[in-house]
Every structure is written in structure tokens, then in C-alpha cells.
Amino acid sequence: MIYHGQEQWNGPLKLSGMIDHYEQLPDTVTQYIPEYRYILYNLSTYTDQELVGNMLLLIVLRAMRAILIKDGKNSYTILHELVFNLEKVEDKEKAKQFFETLIIYILSTRQDLELKRIYEIAKEVSLERGEVMMTLAEKLIMEGMEKGVEKGKLEVAKNLLELGIEMEKIVKATGLPEDEIKKLMN
Template identity: 40%
Template sequence: MKIQNPHDKFFKETLGNVAVAKDFLNNYLPQSVMNIIDVDTLEPQKDSFINKKLQESFSDLLFKASINKREGYLYFLFEHKSQPSRDIAFQLLRYMVEIWNAKISKEETYELPVIIPLVVYHGQEGWNIKALGEMIPRYEELPRDVQAFIPDYKYLLYDLSRYTDREIKGEAQLRIFLTMLRDIYTKDSKGLVKSIFRAVEYLQELEDKETGVDYFETLIRYVFSAGKNLTKSDINEIIKRIETTYPEGSEKMVTIAEMFREEGKEEGIMKGMERGIEIGARKKEIDVVKRLAKMGLSMEQIIDAVDLPKKEVEKIVKEAIL
């Protein structure tokens, strides 16, 4: 029941909706950029460029659109960690190169499309690096003739943790999306409950009530999965309030809450089982290290053969030899 990566799911279910994506672009892209984009041509692409190791920290969405009357792309990278990555400009460059490479390989062309990179972040720590050149020490001190040899670019940054309520614009779904992303890390349980009630007020603005109820379910699943500070009394308060202020979503609210409660009953047992498996696997790894050390294998060979930290392997090897 509990979503494995709730930030990723919430991001893709919301901003993956073309109407919401258009709403975001219309409200948050600089006017000079919007002047050359035909948002009516916006078309989501299935491609993702995040490798498995980074999927717990990042999500991405790629859209094709007419940019400056030619085929171009808008690439959204969403960082859902509570601290910013210092190498985000480098990561973005790699993903953009992959997009260009796919274009060249598929169409056998060497004309590169425009790619506009956008980064969405909602962590608590401030964001500093906004250009690739900032990753290169004293880049700004280099002569311009030398800078010309070094790739540099900027990206559009949306640090949601710094947004006020007034700065969050757009239609109901977009405002809910941005508000909840902003508040999931920065608010305590009471603040988060208030944000949920505000989101419900936004939902009531939707003319299509069925869409509103469906998105309400998306919202609640996200908050219950990612909102670490919510208590049992908070959830009960939300259920009671929803019954009177948003009866359309009351049934879904109760169903979701019950599912999470049932999961909570089983969670202790599951954690115990997982812990037992971890201990058993660790013991096997230690035994393997000891056997390989006694066989005379080098430290590098032993480290490559097991899934334990290098320092721990070195300690076990020393103890085994002694």
C-alpha cells in the first residue's frame, strides 16, 4: 500500500498531465522563453534518463514542443531529497547529451534540438550552484578566450521551499502540487494538516468533480506516504474535516486511512523479518571475507567479492589473519 517513492509518483502523476504542465510553463517560465514556445504543441515523451542508483533522489519528465518554430524539448528534473546536490548542473548536462544522442541515433541527423532544462527542488537547505561553470573553481577569473573552450550553461531553478503562498500560482491542481511539495519537508504535522485543508479548498474550484476526487486520492496517498510527521490524531482530524468540507472525497479518505492503519499493524513484523534477513546476509559476507583472507587473496580481490564497506573488510581481514 505504502508508495515506495511517493515523491516520484506525485511528480509524474501531476506534472505528467499535459494540462498541468502547460499551466506550469505559462505561470513560471520567463516571458522571453515563453515567446518562442508554442505550448499547444506540448507532447509528453516516454523517455527517462535517471539511472537506478539515483531514482530514490531524482525524477524526470521530457516534453517535446515547438521552440522557435523548430522541434525542441523541455526537460524537467525533480530533486526530492531534503538537501540539494552540488553536481546537478553536471547531471543535467549528461542527460541533455543523452537526449541529443538519442535524437542523432534515431533520425540520423546532426542538427541538435533546443533543450530547456528546468529543475524543481523542495528541500530545506538553500540552493547555490545554478550554472555548470560554478562547479569549476575560479572559472569566472579565466580569460574569456579560455572560457570559450569550456562548456557552461544555466538552468531554470524552482526552489519551492522559498515560495510564499502568493507566489504559488496556476490552476487548482498545480497550486496543490506546488504547495504540498513545499510543505512536505518544511511544515510540522499541524502545518501539514493546514496545507491539506487548503488543498481541499483548491479542489472545490474544479468544475470536473470526478477529476477533483481522483486527484484528492493522489494527494492523500502522497501525504500519507511522504509526510513523516503526521500522527494518528492528525489523520483522525483530517478524516472528520473532510467529511464535512469535502464529502465527495470522504469515502476515499477513509479507505486510504484504513489501508495505512492495516499496513502499520504489519510493519513491525515485516521490519523484524527484514532485520533478520539482513543479519543473516551480513554474517555470510563476513564468513566469506574470512575464508578468502585465509586463502591468500589480495585485499582488492576480497573487497570486490563482497558487499561490505572497504574499512570493514580490512578490519575483518586483519582479525582473520591474526
């Protein structure tokens, strides 16, 4: 198991330790529960020198370890190193896909980091990464707008239902399918 939390790991290392009141279960039950042990990799305790091997693996492990660092300046420095290391990956298409995944992961876990600053870092390391970042940002903005429009339609439909407007008129006004509107009735 790979752990990259802020706190020290204090969970069980066996399957039986994850089952509440395991010791109170009858033998007729416990004999069928495998006694799996797992190996714990606590990334927060590893140094950069210990994270050796495949460059993509190194980037993944460093990103997972660093993602919870709440110091913005430090986070940007680490991001710069990660993007710089991606330039060393020989398979450029894989590096591009990996970059997109890395950026989405960062943006989904760290809302405090500025998209503009992330773009500047990407562009500083590589013009190509900067272009990919802009394309990705545009895509994320469009997805956000689409979700906003959909949420707005649902809100309008809900308000029209509360006003007692007929289903047929709500479907026509919002463009939502009838079954979607019916879900709002509960």
C-alpha cells in the same frame, strides 16, 4: 528545477558546478560536457498570489512549499486549504486521484501528522473526500500489515537458519521461496 527545502538554495546552477574538480579536468574531457544551466524555482520564497495558474498546479506547488513546515497547526490549516481547493477542480475523477496522491505524499513525508486529523479535515471539506480518505487509510493499513507479516516470515526464516534447520523445513514452515531464504544466509 523546483526546490522546496527548508534552507536557502546554495547549490550550483550549471552542470559543471555539479562535477567535482571540474576545473582540473583536461580540455579533451570538458569539451564534451554540455554547459547546461537550469532555472531554479525556490518555492519557499513565493507568496500564494504568485502561485497562480492551473488549480492542480497551485495545489502541488503549495503542498511542496508547505510540506516542510514543522508547525502542526499551520500544516493542518494548509492541508484544509488544499483539500478545499481540490473541490474547485472540474474533473472530479482527476481531483479524486490527485487527492489520494496528495495524502500519500503527506503521510510519507510527515510522520508527525495524525491520520485521524487528516481524515477529519477531508470529511469536513467533503463527505466524498472523507470516504476516499477512509478507503485510502484502510489500504495503507493493509499494506503495512502485509509488509509486517512478510518481515515476520523473513525473521522466522533467519532464526531457523541460525538454528541449523534444514532448508526444506524452513520453506514449509514460512511459505517463503527457497531463493528468498538463501538471500538471508549472507
